[in-house]
Amino acid sequence: MGLTIRDLVNEDASLISRRCWSDKDVYALEKRGIFGKSWLFLGHESQIRAPGDFVQAFMCETPIILSRGQDGDIYANINSCSHRGLPVCRADHGNTKRFVCPYHNWSYSVEGNLMTIPQESEVVRKPDKTQLGLKRVPRVESWRGMIFGSFDEAIISLDDYLGDMRFYLDAFFDRFPAGIEFMGAPHRWVINANWKLPVENQLGDVNHGACLHSAIIPAEAQQLIEKLGHSVVTTPGHGATFRLMPENTPVDDVAWGMEAVGAIFGGDEVQNYLREIQAQARERVGDLRARMKGLTYGIYPNLSFLWSNTSFKVSHPRGPGKVEYWSWAVVPADAPDNIKKILRTNYSSFFGPAGILEQEDSEVWAQQFLGSNIDFADDRPYYYGLGLGEEKPHPDMPGLVSVTANEFYARHFFTRWKNDLQAVEGSL
Amino acid sequence: MSTLSVEVSPEQQRQLERFYFHEARLLDNRQYLQWLTLLSEDVRYIIPSRVNVQVNNRARGQEDMISIEHELEGEDSMGCPHREEGYMLLMLRAERAYKINSWSENPPARTRRIVGNIELMAQGSDTLSVLSNFHLYYARPGSDNILYSGQRRDTLLSQTDGFCIVRREVVLDYAAIELPTLGLFF
Structure with a gap:
Protein backbone atom coordinates (compact mmCIF):
# COMPACT_ATOMS: atom_id res chain seq x y z
CA MET A 1 0.00 0.00 0.00
CA GLY A 2 1.11 3.56 -0.66
CA LEU A 3 0.39 4.69 2.85
CA THR A 4 2.43 3.98 5.94
CA ILE A 5 0.92 4.01 9.40
CA ARG A 6 3.21 6.81 10.58
CA ASP A 7 1.58 9.04 7.96
CA LEU A 8 -1.86 8.46 9.44
CA VAL A 9 -1.40 9.54 13.06
CA ASN A 10 0.96 12.38 13.92
CA GLU A 11 3.42 12.38 16.84
CA ASP A 12 1.02 13.58 19.55
CA ALA A 13 -2.05 12.01 17.89
CA SER A 14 -3.71 15.39 17.50
CA LEU A 15 -4.15 14.80 13.75
CA ILE A 16 -5.86 11.64 12.53
CA SER A 17 -6.00 10.79 8.83
CA ARG A 18 -9.31 10.10 7.12
CA ARG A 19 -7.69 6.88 5.83
CA CYS A 20 -7.65 5.46 9.37
CA TRP A 21 -11.39 5.12 9.01
CA SER A 22 -11.85 4.09 5.41
CA ASP A 23 -8.82 2.30 3.94
CA LYS A 24 -9.11 -1.45 3.34
CA ASP A 25 -5.38 -2.06 3.80
CA VAL A 26 -5.50 -0.28 7.14
CA TYR A 27 -8.42 -2.52 8.07
CA ALA A 28 -6.42 -5.62 7.15
CA LEU A 29 -3.65 -4.41 9.50
CA GLU A 30 -6.22 -3.79 12.25
CA LYS A 31 -7.27 -7.43 12.04
CA ARG A 32 -3.68 -8.62 12.44
CA GLY A 33 -2.33 -6.02 14.82
CA ILE A 34 -5.34 -5.39 17.05
CA PHE A 35 -7.96 -8.12 16.78
CA GLY A 36 -5.32 -10.84 16.55
CA LYS A 37 -3.38 -9.51 19.56
CA SER A 38 -5.88 -8.14 22.11
CA TRP A 39 -8.30 -9.52 24.65
CA LEU A 40 -11.72 -9.40 22.97
CA PHE A 41 -15.00 -9.53 24.85
CA LEU A 42 -16.99 -12.73 24.24
CA GLY A 43 -19.85 -12.70 26.69
CA HIS A 44 -20.92 -12.85 30.31
CA GLU A 45 -21.03 -15.92 32.51
CA SER A 46 -24.73 -15.26 33.22
CA GLN A 47 -25.43 -16.18 29.58
CA ILE A 48 -24.01 -19.69 29.87
CA ARG A 49 -24.89 -20.92 33.35
CA ALA A 50 -25.62 -24.61 32.73
CA PRO A 51 -23.50 -27.30 31.04
CA GLY A 52 -24.35 -27.29 27.33
CA ASP A 53 -25.38 -23.62 27.27
CA PHE A 54 -23.94 -21.65 24.38
CA VAL A 55 -24.09 -18.20 22.82
CA GLN A 56 -22.62 -16.93 19.61
CA ALA A 57 -19.94 -14.27 19.69
CA PHE A 58 -17.49 -12.70 17.30
CA MET A 59 -13.81 -11.89 17.41
CA CYS A 60 -13.67 -9.22 14.70
CA GLU A 61 -15.36 -11.01 11.77
CA THR A 62 -14.59 -14.52 13.04
CA PRO A 63 -17.65 -16.34 14.43
CA ILE A 64 -17.17 -17.88 17.86
CA ILE A 65 -19.21 -20.32 19.92
CA LEU A 66 -18.92 -19.51 23.61
CA SER A 67 -20.10 -22.47 25.66
CA ARG A 68 -20.24 -24.09 29.08
CA GLY A 69 -18.73 -27.55 28.83
CA GLN A 70 -20.13 -30.66 30.49
CA ASP A 71 -17.22 -30.23 32.94
CA GLY A 72 -18.48 -26.77 33.91
CA ASP A 73 -15.58 -24.97 32.25
CA ILE A 74 -15.91 -22.22 29.67
CA TYR A 75 -14.93 -22.91 26.06
CA ALA A 76 -14.56 -20.65 23.05
CA ASN A 77 -14.22 -22.24 19.61
CA ILE A 78 -14.33 -20.90 16.09
CA ASN A 79 -17.72 -21.71 14.58
CA SER A 80 -16.42 -23.39 11.43
CA CYS A 81 -16.41 -27.09 10.58
CA SER A 82 -12.99 -28.73 10.13
CA HIS A 83 -14.31 -30.53 7.03
CA ARG A 84 -15.71 -27.81 4.73
CA GLY A 85 -15.83 -24.70 6.91
CA LEU A 86 -19.56 -24.26 7.46
CA PRO A 87 -20.80 -22.86 10.74
CA VAL A 88 -21.79 -25.81 12.93
CA CYS A 89 -23.94 -23.66 15.19
CA ARG A 90 -26.75 -21.72 13.58
CA ALA A 91 -28.76 -20.50 16.58
CA ASP A 92 -27.93 -17.30 18.48
CA HIS A 93 -28.05 -19.15 21.79
CA GLY A 94 -29.34 -22.36 23.31
CA ASN A 95 -28.35 -25.54 25.07
CA THR A 96 -27.06 -28.61 23.29
CA LYS A 97 -25.00 -31.78 23.54
CA ARG A 98 -23.75 -31.59 19.96
CA PHE A 99 -23.08 -29.11 17.21
CA VAL A 100 -23.73 -30.79 13.86
CA CYS A 101 -22.52 -29.51 10.52
CA PRO A 102 -25.46 -29.69 8.11
CA TYR A 103 -23.29 -30.59 5.08
CA HIS A 104 -21.93 -34.06 6.02
CA ASN A 105 -23.10 -34.25 9.63
CA TRP A 106 -19.71 -34.08 11.29
CA SER A 107 -20.62 -33.53 14.92
CA TYR A 108 -18.81 -31.77 17.74
CA SER A 109 -19.24 -31.79 21.51
CA VAL A 110 -20.17 -28.58 23.25
CA GLU A 111 -16.49 -28.31 24.21
CA GLY A 112 -15.59 -28.33 20.50
CA ASN A 113 -14.21 -31.87 20.20
CA LEU A 114 -14.97 -33.78 17.01
CA MET A 115 -17.17 -36.73 18.03
CA THR A 116 -18.37 -38.40 14.84
CA ILE A 117 -17.59 -38.50 11.14
CA PRO A 118 -20.54 -40.43 9.62
CA GLN A 119 -18.54 -41.39 6.51
CA GLU A 120 -15.63 -42.80 8.53
CA SER A 121 -16.98 -46.36 8.68
CA GLU A 122 -16.75 -46.71 4.89
CA VAL A 123 -13.06 -45.88 4.57
CA VAL A 124 -10.06 -47.89 5.66
CA ARG A 125 -7.78 -45.23 7.10
CA LYS A 126 -9.61 -43.45 9.90
CA PRO A 127 -8.93 -39.74 10.39
CA ASP A 128 -7.44 -38.76 13.77
CA LYS A 129 -10.44 -37.06 15.30
CA THR A 130 -8.42 -35.63 18.18
CA GLN A 131 -6.72 -33.35 15.64
CA LEU A 132 -9.94 -32.27 13.95
CA GLY A 133 -11.92 -30.49 16.65
CA LEU A 134 -13.16 -26.96 16.17
CA LYS A 135 -10.29 -24.49 16.37
CA ARG A 136 -10.10 -23.42 19.98
CA VAL A 137 -9.51 -19.81 20.96
CA PRO A 138 -6.13 -20.27 22.63
CA ARG A 139 -6.68 -17.96 25.58
CA VAL A 140 -9.95 -17.50 27.46
CA GLU A 141 -10.14 -15.72 30.82
CA SER A 142 -12.86 -14.11 32.95
CA TRP A 143 -12.99 -11.19 35.29
CA ARG A 144 -16.14 -10.40 37.34
CA GLY A 145 -18.07 -12.76 35.05
CA MET A 146 -16.91 -10.95 31.90
CA ILE A 147 -15.40 -13.50 29.51
CA PHE A 148 -12.68 -12.48 27.07
CA GLY A 149 -10.76 -14.42 24.47
CA SER A 150 -7.51 -13.81 22.63
CA PHE A 151 -5.92 -15.33 19.54
CA ASP A 152 -2.52 -14.40 20.97
CA GLU A 153 -1.26 -17.27 23.10
CA ALA A 154 1.43 -15.06 24.60
CA ILE A 155 -0.84 -12.19 25.64
CA ILE A 156 -0.57 -10.88 29.21
CA SER A 157 -3.22 -12.02 31.71
CA LEU A 158 -6.67 -10.45 31.46
CA ASP A 159 -6.23 -8.96 34.93
CA ASP A 160 -3.08 -7.17 33.85
CA TYR A 161 -4.65 -6.16 30.54
CA LEU A 162 -7.56 -4.49 32.32
CA MET B 1 -53.01 -17.35 15.67
CA SER B 2 -54.14 -20.38 13.78
CA THR B 3 -57.82 -19.51 13.86
CA LEU B 4 -59.86 -17.73 11.24
CA SER B 5 -60.58 -14.10 11.92
CA VAL B 6 -63.92 -13.11 13.38
CA GLU B 7 -66.65 -12.87 10.79
CA VAL B 8 -67.29 -9.18 10.32
CA SER B 9 -69.74 -7.20 8.28
CA PRO B 10 -68.38 -5.24 5.31
CA GLU B 11 -69.23 -2.06 7.24
CA GLN B 12 -67.20 -3.13 10.26
CA GLN B 13 -64.23 -4.12 8.10
CA ARG B 14 -64.53 -0.77 6.33
CA GLN B 15 -64.48 1.01 9.72
CA LEU B 16 -61.24 -0.70 10.65
CA GLU B 17 -59.67 0.04 7.28
CA ARG B 18 -60.74 3.66 7.49
CA PHE B 19 -59.04 3.94 10.88
CA TYR B 20 -55.81 2.28 9.77
CA PHE B 21 -55.57 4.13 6.45
CA HIS B 22 -56.11 7.41 8.24
CA GLU B 23 -53.38 6.47 10.70
CA ALA B 24 -51.00 5.53 7.87
CA ARG B 25 -51.64 8.82 6.10
CA LEU B 26 -50.99 10.82 9.27
CA LEU B 27 -47.70 9.03 9.81
CA ASP B 28 -46.50 9.37 6.21
CA ASN B 29 -47.52 13.04 6.25
CA ARG B 30 -45.44 13.50 9.46
CA GLN B 31 -48.51 14.58 11.43
CA TYR B 32 -47.33 12.85 14.58
CA LEU B 33 -49.16 15.14 16.99
CA GLN B 34 -52.43 14.19 15.35
CA TRP B 35 -51.31 10.56 15.49
CA LEU B 36 -50.90 10.86 19.27
CA THR B 37 -54.61 11.61 19.52
CA LEU B 38 -55.30 8.08 18.22
CA LEU B 39 -53.63 6.60 21.31
CA SER B 40 -55.13 5.79 24.66
CA GLU B 41 -53.29 7.56 27.46
CA ASP B 42 -52.41 4.19 28.99
CA VAL B 43 -51.18 2.85 25.65
CA ARG B 44 -48.45 0.18 25.58
CA TYR B 45 -46.23 0.18 22.52
CA ILE B 46 -43.97 -2.89 22.28
CA ILE B 47 -41.42 -4.05 19.76
CA PRO B 48 -40.06 -7.47 20.77
CA SER B 49 -36.53 -8.31 19.73
CA ARG B 50 -36.22 -11.33 17.50
CA VAL B 51 -33.56 -14.02 17.62
CA ASN B 52 -32.40 -16.99 15.57
CA VAL B 53 -33.46 -19.78 17.89
CA GLN B 54 -32.41 -23.34 18.30
CA VAL B 55 -35.31 -25.55 17.24
CA ASN B 56 -36.68 -27.88 19.85
CA ASN B 57 -35.96 -31.42 18.66
CA ARG B 58 -38.90 -32.80 20.59
CA ALA B 59 -41.27 -30.58 18.57
CA ARG B 60 -40.14 -31.99 15.23
CA GLY B 61 -42.92 -32.77 12.83
CA GLN B 62 -45.11 -30.14 14.48
CA GLU B 63 -45.84 -26.61 13.33
CA ASP B 64 -44.91 -25.36 16.77
CA MET B 65 -41.27 -26.30 16.11
CA ILE B 66 -40.80 -23.20 13.99
CA SER B 67 -43.46 -20.96 15.49
CA ILE B 68 -42.61 -17.26 15.30
CA GLU B 69 -43.50 -16.91 18.97
CA HIS B 70 -40.31 -18.77 20.00
CA GLU B 71 -38.24 -16.08 18.26
CA LEU B 72 -39.69 -13.11 20.14
CA GLU B 73 -38.24 -11.56 23.28
CA GLY B 74 -41.28 -9.56 24.29
CA GLU B 75 -42.58 -7.67 27.26
CA ASP B 76 -43.07 -10.75 29.44
CA SER B 77 -39.73 -12.35 28.60
CA MET B 78 -36.51 -11.98 30.58
CA GLY B 79 -34.79 -10.87 27.37
CA CYS B 80 -34.82 -7.31 26.15
CA PRO B 81 -37.46 -6.01 23.75
CA HIS B 82 -36.43 -3.18 21.44
CA ARG B 83 -39.19 -0.94 22.71
CA GLU B 84 -41.54 -0.95 25.72
CA GLU B 85 -43.15 2.44 25.78
CA GLY B 86 -46.08 4.30 27.16
CA TYR B 87 -47.63 7.57 26.15
CA MET B 88 -44.84 9.75 27.60
CA LEU B 89 -42.05 8.21 25.54
CA LEU B 90 -44.19 8.17 22.41
CA MET B 91 -44.92 11.84 22.98
CA LEU B 92 -41.21 12.55 23.46
CA ARG B 93 -40.52 10.92 20.10
CA ALA B 94 -43.38 12.74 18.40
CA GLU B 95 -42.40 16.15 19.73
CA ARG B 96 -38.77 15.60 18.91
CA ALA B 97 -39.70 15.53 15.24
CA TYR B 98 -40.60 19.23 15.35
CA LYS B 99 -37.36 20.44 16.88
CA ILE B 100 -34.82 22.00 14.55
CA ASN B 101 -31.96 20.25 16.40
CA SER B 102 -33.23 16.70 15.82
CA TRP B 103 -30.30 16.18 13.54
CA SER B 104 -30.88 12.62 12.45
CA GLU B 105 -34.31 13.60 11.07
CA ASN B 106 -33.24 16.93 9.64
CA PRO B 107 -33.93 16.89 6.74
CA PRO B 108 -36.68 14.42 7.60
CA ALA B 109 -36.97 10.93 6.20
CA ARG B 110 -39.50 10.13 3.50
CA THR B 111 -41.82 7.25 4.29
CA ARG B 112 -44.65 5.50 2.49
CA ARG B 113 -46.45 2.60 4.06
CA ILE B 114 -48.96 0.10 2.84
CA VAL B 115 -51.11 -1.43 5.58
CA GLY B 116 -53.01 -4.55 4.72
CA ASN B 117 -54.21 -7.96 5.83
CA ILE B 118 -56.41 -6.29 8.43
CA GLU B 119 -58.07 -9.05 10.44
CA LEU B 120 -60.30 -8.77 13.46
CA MET B 121 -59.23 -11.70 15.60
CA ALA B 122 -61.33 -11.22 18.73
CA GLN B 123 -63.94 -8.86 20.00
CA GLY B 124 -64.77 -7.99 23.61
CA SER B 125 -67.50 -5.68 24.87
CA ASP B 126 -65.62 -2.59 23.74
CA THR B 127 -62.16 -3.89 22.75
CA LEU B 128 -60.98 -5.43 19.52
CA SER B 129 -57.88 -7.52 18.77
CA VAL B 130 -56.74 -6.66 15.28
CA LEU B 131 -53.85 -7.90 13.18
CA SER B 132 -52.39 -5.96 10.28
CA ASN B 133 -49.27 -6.17 8.15
CA PHE B 134 -47.19 -3.31 6.81
CA HIS B 135 -44.48 -2.59 4.30
CA LEU B 136 -42.88 0.74 4.90
CA TYR B 137 -40.53 2.33 2.40
CA TYR B 138 -38.00 4.65 4.03
CA ALA B 139 -35.54 7.05 2.44
CA ARG B 140 -33.42 9.71 4.01
CA PRO B 141 -30.41 11.77 3.02
CA GLY B 142 -27.15 9.84 3.18
CA SER B 143 -28.80 6.51 3.92
CA ASP B 144 -29.69 3.54 1.79
CA ASN B 145 -33.35 3.28 0.92
CA ILE B 146 -34.89 0.74 3.22
CA LEU B 147 -37.90 -1.55 3.42
CA TYR B 148 -39.37 -2.14 6.84
CA SER B 149 -41.61 -5.19 7.02
CA GLY B 150 -43.69 -6.38 9.93
CA GLN B 151 -46.94 -7.26 11.62
CA ARG B 152 -48.91 -5.19 14.11
CA ARG B 153 -50.89 -6.85 16.86
CA ASP B 154 -53.26 -4.23 18.17
CA THR B 155 -55.79 -3.90 20.90
CA LEU B 156 -58.22 -1.16 19.97
CA LEU B 157 -60.81 0.46 22.15
CA SER B 158 -64.10 1.12 20.41
CA GLN B 159 -65.41 4.59 21.13
CA THR B 160 -68.40 6.56 19.97
CA ASP B 161 -66.21 8.54 17.55
CA GLY B 162 -64.07 5.66 16.30
CA PHE B 163 -61.17 3.69 17.75
CA CYS B 164 -58.16 4.37 19.89
CA ILE B 165 -55.04 2.25 20.27
CA VAL B 166 -54.63 0.66 23.70
CA ARG B 167 -51.81 -1.69 22.85
CA ARG B 168 -49.62 -2.27 19.82
CA GLU B 169 -47.03 -4.99 19.47
CA VAL B 170 -44.91 -4.70 16.35
CA VAL B 171 -43.33 -7.93 15.11
CA LEU B 172 -40.51 -6.97 12.80
CA ASP B 173 -39.15 -9.41 10.24
CA TYR B 174 -35.51 -8.93 11.21
CA ALA B 175 -33.15 -10.47 13.74
CA ALA B 176 -30.02 -8.41 13.03
CA ILE B 177 -31.29 -4.87 12.49
CA GLU B 178 -30.04 -3.71 9.10
CA LEU B 179 -32.16 -0.59 9.37
CA PRO B 180 -31.21 2.99 10.28
CA THR B 181 -33.53 3.14 13.27
CA LEU B 182 -36.36 1.34 15.04
CA GLY B 183 -37.46 4.67 16.47
CA LEU B 184 -40.25 5.16 13.93
CA PHE B 185 -43.97 4.84 14.52
CA PHE B 186 -45.00 1.63 12.80
Missing part, protein backbone atom coordinates in the same frame (compact mmCIF):
# COMPACT_ATOMS: atom_id res chain seq x y z
CA GLY A 163 -5.14 -3.00 34.85
CA ASP A 164 -6.45 0.06 36.63
CA MET A 165 -9.71 -0.03 34.65
CA ARG A 166 -10.75 -2.57 37.26
CA PHE A 167 -10.85 0.24 39.84
CA TYR A 168 -13.45 2.06 37.74
CA LEU A 169 -15.35 -1.03 36.61
CA ASP A 170 -15.63 -2.18 40.23
CA ALA A 171 -17.20 1.15 41.11
CA PHE A 172 -20.17 -0.35 39.27
CA PHE A 173 -19.83 -4.14 39.52
CA ASP A 174 -19.05 -4.19 43.23
CA ARG A 175 -22.20 -2.26 44.15
CA PHE A 176 -24.20 -5.42 43.58
CA PRO A 177 -23.70 -8.29 46.03
CA ALA A 178 -24.53 -10.91 43.37
CA GLY A 179 -22.92 -9.02 40.49
CA ILE A 180 -24.68 -8.24 37.25
CA GLU A 181 -26.29 -10.25 34.49
CA PHE A 182 -27.03 -9.73 30.81
CA MET A 183 -30.67 -9.80 29.77
CA GLY A 184 -31.38 -11.95 26.73
CA ALA A 185 -29.77 -11.91 23.33
CA PRO A 186 -27.81 -8.87 22.18
CA HIS A 187 -29.48 -6.34 19.95
CA ARG A 188 -27.45 -6.52 16.75
CA TRP A 189 -27.47 -3.35 14.70
CA VAL A 190 -25.74 -3.10 11.34
CA ILE A 191 -24.54 0.44 10.73
CA ASN A 192 -22.61 1.78 7.73
CA ALA A 193 -19.83 3.14 9.90
CA ASN A 194 -16.25 2.34 10.85
CA TRP A 195 -16.00 0.25 14.02
CA LYS A 196 -13.78 2.77 15.82
CA LEU A 197 -16.27 5.63 15.96
CA PRO A 198 -18.84 3.90 18.23
CA VAL A 199 -15.83 2.93 20.38
CA GLU A 200 -14.50 6.50 20.50
CA ASN A 201 -17.99 7.82 21.21
CA GLN A 202 -18.34 5.54 24.26
CA LEU A 203 -14.74 5.95 25.38
CA GLY A 204 -15.09 9.52 26.47
CA ASP A 205 -17.06 11.70 24.06
CA VAL A 206 -19.41 13.22 26.61
CA ASN A 207 -19.50 16.66 25.08
CA HIS A 208 -21.34 15.81 21.90
CA GLY A 209 -24.41 15.41 24.13
CA ALA A 210 -24.94 19.17 24.27
CA CYS A 211 -24.93 19.34 20.48
CA LEU A 212 -26.09 16.20 18.72
CA HIS A 213 -28.58 15.25 21.45
CA SER A 214 -29.80 18.74 22.33
CA ALA A 215 -33.33 17.89 21.21
CA ILE A 216 -33.52 15.32 24.02
CA ILE A 217 -30.98 16.14 26.76
CA PRO A 218 -31.97 19.32 28.59
CA ALA A 219 -29.23 21.99 28.52
CA GLU A 220 -29.13 22.22 32.35
CA ALA A 221 -28.62 18.46 32.68
CA GLN A 222 -25.79 18.52 30.16
CA GLN A 223 -24.16 21.51 31.87
CA LEU A 224 -24.23 19.64 35.17
CA ILE A 225 -22.68 16.60 33.50
CA GLU A 226 -19.84 18.70 32.10
CA LYS A 227 -19.35 20.58 35.40
CA LEU A 228 -19.05 17.41 37.54
CA GLY A 229 -17.60 15.29 34.76
CA HIS A 230 -14.18 13.65 34.87
CA SER A 231 -12.49 11.83 32.06
CA VAL A 232 -9.87 9.21 32.87
CA VAL A 233 -7.42 7.20 30.81
CA THR A 234 -5.89 4.35 32.81
CA THR A 235 -3.95 2.76 29.95
CA PRO A 236 -4.05 4.07 26.38
CA GLY A 237 -7.26 2.70 24.86
CA HIS A 238 -9.01 2.15 28.20
CA GLY A 239 -11.00 5.04 29.61
CA ALA A 240 -13.87 6.10 31.82
CA THR A 241 -15.99 9.17 32.21
CA PHE A 242 -18.16 9.83 35.22
CA ARG A 243 -19.55 12.50 37.44
CA LEU A 244 -17.97 12.76 40.85
CA MET A 245 -20.80 14.01 43.03
CA PRO A 246 -19.95 16.32 45.95
CA GLU A 247 -19.92 14.85 49.44
CA ASN A 248 -23.33 14.82 51.11
CA THR A 249 -25.15 14.75 47.79
CA PRO A 250 -28.73 13.53 48.46
CA VAL A 251 -29.15 9.85 47.70
CA ASP A 252 -31.60 10.48 44.86
CA ASP A 253 -29.00 12.61 43.06
CA VAL A 254 -26.14 10.14 43.35
CA ALA A 255 -27.80 6.70 43.13
CA TRP A 256 -27.23 4.64 40.02
CA GLY A 257 -30.29 4.45 37.76
CA MET A 258 -32.28 7.16 39.52
CA GLU A 259 -32.05 9.57 36.61
CA ALA A 260 -33.09 7.02 33.97
CA VAL A 261 -36.56 6.20 32.67
CA GLY A 262 -36.92 3.02 34.73
CA ALA A 263 -36.92 5.02 37.94
CA ILE A 264 -38.90 7.90 36.48
CA PHE A 265 -41.74 5.69 35.24
CA GLY A 266 -41.20 2.77 37.63
CA GLY A 267 -42.46 4.47 40.77
CA ASP A 268 -41.63 3.83 44.41
CA GLU A 269 -40.76 0.16 44.12
CA VAL A 270 -37.91 0.76 41.68
CA GLN A 271 -36.77 3.95 43.36
CA ASN A 272 -36.60 2.31 46.78
CA TYR A 273 -34.65 -0.55 45.28
CA LEU A 274 -32.11 1.88 43.81
CA ARG A 275 -31.87 3.78 47.10
CA GLU A 276 -31.09 0.54 48.91
CA ILE A 277 -28.25 -0.24 46.53
CA GLN A 278 -26.85 3.24 47.01
CA ALA A 279 -27.17 2.93 50.79
CA GLN A 280 -24.69 0.02 50.68
CA ALA A 281 -22.40 1.63 48.14
CA ARG A 282 -20.00 3.39 50.52
CA GLU A 283 -19.39 0.19 52.42
CA ARG A 284 -19.00 -1.87 49.26
CA VAL A 285 -16.88 0.41 47.06
CA GLY A 286 -15.64 3.13 49.42
CA ASP A 287 -16.59 6.78 49.79
CA LEU A 288 -15.01 8.09 46.61
CA ARG A 289 -16.42 5.45 44.31
CA ALA A 290 -19.83 5.59 46.02
CA ARG A 291 -20.01 9.17 44.76
CA MET A 292 -19.20 8.20 41.19
CA LYS A 293 -22.02 8.38 38.73
CA GLY A 294 -20.70 6.82 35.59
CA LEU A 295 -21.22 7.88 32.01
CA THR A 296 -19.15 6.07 29.38
CA TYR A 297 -16.46 3.39 29.68
CA GLY A 298 -14.24 1.81 27.07
CA ILE A 299 -12.00 -1.27 27.07
CA TYR A 300 -9.55 -1.52 24.18
CA PRO A 301 -10.20 -2.32 21.44
CA ASN A 302 -13.98 -2.57 21.03
CA LEU A 303 -15.88 -3.10 24.29
CA SER A 304 -17.93 -0.28 25.74
CA PHE A 305 -19.92 0.04 28.92
CA LEU A 306 -22.54 2.71 29.19
CA TRP A 307 -23.04 3.09 32.93
CA SER A 308 -25.68 5.79 32.74
CA ASN A 309 -27.95 3.58 30.62
CA THR A 310 -26.53 0.28 31.83
CA SER A 311 -25.54 -1.44 28.64
CA PHE A 312 -22.52 -3.35 27.42
CA LYS A 313 -21.68 -2.89 23.77
CA VAL A 314 -19.27 -4.45 21.31
CA SER A 315 -18.37 -2.88 18.00
CA HIS A 316 -17.76 -5.80 15.62
CA PRO A 317 -16.10 -4.67 12.37
CA ARG A 318 -17.53 -5.88 9.05
CA GLY A 319 -15.04 -4.11 6.80
CA PRO A 320 -13.85 -0.51 6.96
CA GLY A 321 -17.34 0.93 6.38
CA LYS A 322 -19.66 -1.42 8.21
CA VAL A 323 -20.12 -2.44 11.81
CA GLU A 324 -22.35 -4.92 13.59
CA TYR A 325 -22.93 -3.16 16.85
CA TRP A 326 -24.08 -5.44 19.67
CA SER A 327 -25.74 -4.18 22.84
CA TRP A 328 -27.04 -5.89 25.93
CA ALA A 329 -29.16 -4.56 28.78
CA VAL A 330 -27.40 -5.21 32.07
CA VAL A 331 -29.12 -5.50 35.45
CA PRO A 332 -28.20 -6.53 39.02
CA ALA A 333 -28.30 -10.32 39.07
CA ASP A 334 -30.29 -10.55 42.30
CA ALA A 335 -32.93 -7.93 41.46
CA PRO A 336 -36.51 -9.23 41.41
CA ASP A 337 -37.72 -10.09 37.88
CA ASN A 338 -40.26 -7.27 37.76
CA ILE A 339 -37.54 -4.74 38.60
CA LYS A 340 -35.17 -6.21 36.01
CA LYS A 341 -37.88 -5.74 33.38
CA ILE A 342 -38.21 -2.09 34.29
CA LEU A 343 -34.46 -1.43 34.54
CA ARG A 344 -33.82 -2.84 31.05
CA THR A 345 -35.72 0.10 29.61
CA ASN A 346 -32.98 2.41 30.92
CA TYR A 347 -30.98 0.97 28.04
CA SER A 348 -33.55 0.24 25.35
CA SER A 349 -35.44 3.54 25.46
CA PHE A 350 -32.36 5.61 24.81
CA PHE A 351 -29.79 3.25 23.26
CA GLY A 352 -29.78 0.32 20.89
CA PRO A 353 -31.51 0.24 17.50
CA ALA A 354 -34.68 1.88 18.83
CA GLY A 355 -32.91 4.26 21.21
CA ILE A 356 -34.03 7.83 21.03
CA LEU A 357 -30.44 9.01 21.54
CA GLU A 358 -28.52 6.35 19.67
CA GLN A 359 -30.55 6.87 16.49
CA GLU A 360 -28.76 10.23 16.44
CA ASP A 361 -25.34 8.70 17.16
CA SER A 362 -25.68 6.02 14.49
CA GLU A 363 -26.58 8.67 11.94
CA VAL A 364 -23.42 10.71 12.60
CA TRP A 365 -21.29 7.55 12.67
CA ALA A 366 -22.52 6.71 9.17
CA GLN A 367 -22.03 10.29 8.01
CA GLN A 368 -18.49 10.32 9.43
CA PHE A 369 -17.63 7.30 7.30
CA LEU A 370 -18.88 9.10 4.20
CA GLY A 371 -16.67 12.07 5.12
CA SER A 372 -13.70 9.78 5.71
CA ASN A 373 -14.12 8.11 2.34
CA ILE A 374 -14.04 11.21 0.14
CA ASP A 375 -11.24 12.17 -2.25
CA PHE A 376 -9.05 15.29 -2.49
CA ALA A 377 -9.04 15.95 1.27
CA ASP A 378 -6.16 13.80 2.51
CA ASP A 379 -4.26 16.97 3.41
CA ARG A 380 -7.00 17.75 5.94
CA PRO A 381 -6.71 15.13 8.68
CA TYR A 382 -9.21 15.32 11.55
CA TYR A 383 -8.33 17.61 14.45
CA TYR A 384 -8.00 15.73 17.74
CA GLY A 385 -6.10 18.41 19.64
CA LEU A 386 -8.66 19.69 22.14
CA GLY A 387 -7.03 19.91 25.59
CA LEU A 388 -3.65 18.69 24.36
CA GLY A 389 -1.37 17.97 27.33
CA GLU A 390 -3.89 19.16 29.94
CA GLU A 391 -4.51 15.72 31.52
CA LYS A 392 -2.78 15.04 34.86
CA PRO A 393 -2.44 12.37 37.52
CA HIS A 394 -4.98 12.59 40.35
CA PRO A 395 -4.25 12.11 44.06
CA ASP A 396 -7.12 9.68 44.68
CA MET A 397 -7.79 8.01 41.35
CA PRO A 398 -5.55 5.95 39.07
CA GLY A 399 -4.74 7.11 35.57
CA LEU A 400 -4.59 10.50 33.90
CA VAL A 401 -7.57 12.72 34.63
CA SER A 402 -9.04 15.74 32.92
CA VAL A 403 -12.24 17.54 31.97
CA THR A 404 -14.54 15.77 29.55
CA ALA A 405 -13.83 18.27 26.75
CA ASN A 406 -10.21 17.08 26.64
CA GLU A 407 -9.89 14.64 23.74
CA PHE A 408 -6.94 12.83 25.32
CA TYR A 409 -8.96 9.60 25.55
CA ALA A 410 -9.05 9.52 21.74
CA ARG A 411 -5.40 10.57 21.34
CA HIS A 412 -4.33 7.78 23.67
CA PHE A 413 -6.51 5.31 21.77
CA PHE A 414 -4.91 6.29 18.47
CA THR A 415 -1.41 6.20 19.92
CA ARG A 416 -1.99 2.59 20.96
CA TRP A 417 -3.71 1.88 17.63
CA LYS A 418 -0.69 3.27 15.76
CA ASN A 419 1.76 1.18 17.79
CA ASP A 420 -0.31 -1.97 17.28
CA LEU A 421 -0.49 -1.48 13.53
CA GLN A 422 3.18 -0.55 13.17
CA ALA A 423 4.08 -3.79 14.95
CA VAL A 424 2.57 -5.80 12.09
CA GLU A 425 3.07 -3.34 9.23
CA GLY A 426 4.90 -4.87 6.31
CA SER A 427 3.89 -8.37 7.31
CA LEU A 428 1.00 -8.56 4.83
